[in-house]
Amino acid sequence: KATTTSSAIPDLSFMETKTQPKTCSARRNPISNLSSAQKFLSGVCFGLVTSTAFIGLVYLVRFWLKRRRQSQSKVLTEFHLEKIRTRNWVQVMKWARKYQHQAKLRDHRGNSCLHYALLYRPPPQAIRALMDAQPFAPMMKNSDGELPLHWCFRGVVPIDIIKTVLWCNPAGATTLNKAGESPFHLMRIKLLENFLEQRSNDNDGDDSFVMSFDVEDFDNDVRIVWDKMMMLLQMAYHGTLEKTLPPNIKWRPLHAAVGVMEYLPIEMLAVLFTCLAKDVRDV
Known part of the structure; x- marks a missing residue:
């Protein structure tokens, strides 16, 4: 009888083991879903930041390459004239002394750095630095046949600057441009x-x-x-x-x-x- 009674009682332990995991799984679902959303948003944000940084890096590299090409150009460009146009004469002097080969360049119309500098009321030190880099600059004509001395009188140049340019090329006093002007x-x-x-x-x-x-x-x-x-x-x-x-x-x-x-x-x-x-x- 004892044996029969014990075997007649059903074993329900398997139900407990299966029910408990289901309950735990049901409790973890909301957390799991929220975590996925956060991961998605963080991934999107990271992608945006990364792509923006990459685009910025590309632009910086392109800008650097452009400036490098301009600095190595055999023709005078805005890259070289930027400091002159902004009247940053300290940087002009440093640039002329460090990169003398660039200070010797001329643009497509034959204008030299000295031509342009004389339009912006330069100090004597800047003119001397440019002329030290290119001693023949006062004798260089542009495509219009004009010397830097001609440009002295197109702007308002102090007399000591004119004297410096003139002493380097006295013949410039009577040099005519293509329009017949001295x-x-x-x-x-x-x-x-x-x-x-x-x-x-x-x-x-x-x-x-x-x-x-x-x-x-x-x-x-x-x-x-x-x-x-x-x-x-x-x-x-x-x-x-x-x-x-x-x-x-x-x-x-x-x-x-x-x-x-x-x-x-x-x-x-x-x-x-x-x-x-x-x-x-x-x-």
């Missing part, structure tokens, strides 16, 4: 523009006075560039008349003016005669 002509044009503009403003825009202004008025205005003109004349004299005048004749600005008359407009000669006539010894 530095004399450009200075005269600049001077006349300022003169006429000022007189026009003084006369409320009436330009009828232009045909009647006298030499004395022009003389007064020309004094603002008199030192520059004297330097040009002196260089022209040394380049053209040094061997023609007797050695006992002291140099006079008028001698140089006569020696380069073909390069001087009649207005400039009139100013010379008017100014120098105040001292008979100079005439």
Whole structure:
């Protein structure tokens, strides 16, 4: 009987073992689903960050390669002129001393670093650094036949800068560009523009006075560039008349003016005669 009774009782232990894991599995499902969502979002964010960083890296590499190609270019580019245009003269001097081969480059129109620097009121130290890197820069013409000295009178260049450029190339004082203009002509044009503009403003825009202004008025205005003109004349004299005048004749600005008359407009000669006539010894 005992044996029969014990065998008649069903063994339900297998139900307990199967039910318990199901309960535990049901409890883990929400956590498992939430974790997958988080993993998905983190994966998306990581992908975005990674792709953005990769794109940024690609742009940086391309920019670096472009700058490298420009720096190694055999033609003057904006890469080389950036420091000049921003008037960062300390960096210009360091660049000219460290990379002299780049300071010798010219752009497609034949302009040198010295051409461009003279448009931005450079200090004497920067001009000397560029000329040390390329000693022949003052003699280099661009495609228009213009020397750096021509560009001195296109902008507002201090007289000490003009003197530095002029002493390196005295013949530049009478060098003509393809338009037939010498530095004399450009200075005269600049001077006349300022003169006429000022007189026009003084006369409320009436330009009828232009045909009647006298030499004395022009003389007064020309004094603002008199030192520059004297330097040009002196260089022209040394380049053209040094061997023609007797050695006992002291140099006079008028001698140089006569020696380069073909390069001087009649207005400039009139100013010379008017100014120098105040001292008979100079005439």
